[in-house]
Amino acid sequence: MLREIDGFFLLFWRSVKKIVGKPFGIIGAVLMSLFFLFVYSAGIGAIDFLPQFKGSGYIAFFLPVCLVQMAMGSAAGAGGTLFEDVTSGYFRRIALSPITRVSLILAPVAADGFAIVITSSIFAGIAVLAGVPLRYGWMSFTGIIALNLIWGLSLSAISAGILARTGKNGTAALVTTIAFTLCFLTTAFLPKELITAKWLLVISAVNPVTYFIEAMRALLAGTSEIVYVQYASFTGAGLLLAALIFAASSRRRLFI
Amino acid sequence: MALNGITLSVQAGERFALLGPNGAGKSTLIRILTSLSRADCGSVRVYGLDPARNFRSLMNYIGVCGQSDDLDPEETIISQLLFQARLFGLNGKKGKERAEELIEIFDFAGEVKKRTKELSGGNRKRLHCALSLIHRPRLIFLDEPTTGMDPEIRHAFWESLKQVNKAEGTTLFFCTQYLDEAERHAQRAAVIFNGSVLFDGKIGELMTSSLHSGEITNLEDAYLSLMRSTKQKEVSHVA
Numbered sequence: 001m002l003r004e005i006d007g008f009f010l011l012f013w014r015s016v017k018k019i020v021g022k023p024f025g026i027i028g029a030v031l032m033s034l035f036f037l038f039v040y041s042a043g044i045g046a047i048d049f050l051p052q053f054k055g056s057g058y059i060a061f062f063l064p065v066c067l068v069q070m071a072m073g074s075a076a077g078a079g080g081t082l083f084e085d086v087t088s089g090y091f092r093r094i095a096l097s098p099i100t101r102v103s104l105i106l107a108p109v110a111a112d113g114f115a116i117v118i119t120s121s122i123f124a125g126i127a128v129l130a131g132v133p134l135r136y137g138w139m140s141f142t143g144i145i146a147l148n149l150i151w152g153l154s155l156s157a158i159s160a161g162i163l164a165r166t167g168k169n170g171t172a173a174l175v176t177t178i179a180f181t182l183c184f185l186t187t188a189f190l191p192k193e194l195i196t197a198k199w200l201l202v203i204s205a206v207n208p209v210t211y212f213i214e215a216m217r218a219l220l221a222g223t224s225e226i227v228y229v230q231y232a233s234f235t236g237a238g239l240l241l242a243a244l245i246f247a248a249s250s251r252r253r254l255f256i
Numbered sequence: 257m258a259l260n261g262i263t264l265s266v267q268a269g270e271r272f273a274l275l276g277p278n279g280a281g282k283s284t285l286i287r288i289l290t291s292l293s294r295a296d297c298g299s300v301r302v303y304g305l306d307p308a309r310n311f312r313s314l315m316n317y318i319g320v321c322g323q324s325d326d327l328d329p330e331e332t333i334i335s336q337l338l339f340q341a342r343l344f345g346l347n348g349k350k351g352k353e354r355a356e357e358l359i360e361i362f363d364f365a366g367e368v369k370k371r372t373k374e375l376s377g378g379n380r381k382r383l384h385c386a387l388s389l390i391h392r393p394r395l396i397f398l399d400e401p402t403t404g405m406d407p408e409i410r411h412a413f414w415e416s417l418k419q420v421n422k423a424e425g426t427t428l429f430f431c432t433q434y435l436d437e438a439e440r441h442a443q444r445a446a447v448i449f450n451g452s453v454l455f456d457g458k459i460g461e462l463m464t465s466s467l468h469s470g471e472i473t474n475l476e477d478a479y480l481s482l483m484r485s486t487k488q489k490e491v492s493h494v495a
Contacts, residue, residue, distance in 0.1 A: 003345060006345070007343070010339075010342055010343065014339070021330070085328070088326070088327065088328060088329055089322075089324045089325065089326035089327070090326055090327060090328045091326075092292070092322065092324075092326045093326035093327070093340075093384075093387065094343065095292075096290065096291075096292070096315060096320045096388075097315055097340075097343040097344060098312045098313075098315045098316055098343070098344060098345070099312075099343055100312065
């Protein structure tokens, strides 16, 4: 068992090293999220006087959307590492060692989790310093990081699972495209009371990303009901579990 | 069916060549023996272990050096050797000592801080092989390991491998299309064709086999003669 854990951490630190060695993807994701935050706040932030915003500033309202998008960018690391290893053949070399094949897939996913925690903490920390409120203090801060971690890890695990099965980067990138689309089929820009399109309301009600965003809003400025934290926790736990099972089961179909 | 009822036994410490034309099933056999592919039916045992079920235990006994050089292009020679050592539980001093041994055997001194992507194709293959030997495997599978190497590097490569074979008793199981290589470096060989074994024995026996017609002066003549007679038999069988 110790050898399994040792092997997992060996691959985990290798993946972290890869992420740190090539940080452009993550830096790009952070900068893009910052860009969205400031552009949308500048463009439509003036409507935050409306009662549906419950007195929170637009930055606090839109911050969860940016965090969720940033996690998507950070979650691409595992897919990238796996793709590079599959392409170079190094994946086969590691597979031909006594390391468990589950570790081969899940260690890069865990490294993505590490990156998500770091980038989300920095991003949310800057927002708090800029005046975004934390309704429940440090618990709110921990809560939004944890929710973002669950969301990002789920995406990372799905991407890694697909890549391990197909060996094609394009198929894993499809996950990011779908997730990016899902981010906007939510109450991303306006509270649901202000959304007029019925179809968007229906989709956002069943879209799991909505729960993550609303839960973070509940923890930040309290513009959503606190029950969304429960919804997001349960939905997130289910999503993450399914994603990890999918990724772990890929060990039997490794593209080597 | 790529393989059909193959039984091969290789003695410990032996240098064994697996020969056959393209598509004969050599690489498929090596992939199955090393857990990279699963056999559709039948049973496979390497050191008494089923590669599909017990691959983690098996990896402690075998090394695999495939056709491609499976390296991390961004890492240096020394960092790859040390990482490979840790993958096999050789941490700290043990890993470092083994890495230094292989650097000496494969003559990488002076290049250890070079990144893999800076190495020539031949040297990449030599590093690939060195990595496969990090845990002192009892048996190493080499699938056309010298393809693309120039004669000088090829010579150095075989000298390194024979040094390991002699000093550590590592069994060499290799397939190659260079028959001079098999003649020079293997003690025994098997020839497979259409997934079946045509010949299994000492190199000298293959050259003096009664299967041949005409003068046989080297392994290449013997191999070509064997292939010709087998194909003729197949044609007459179909007719």
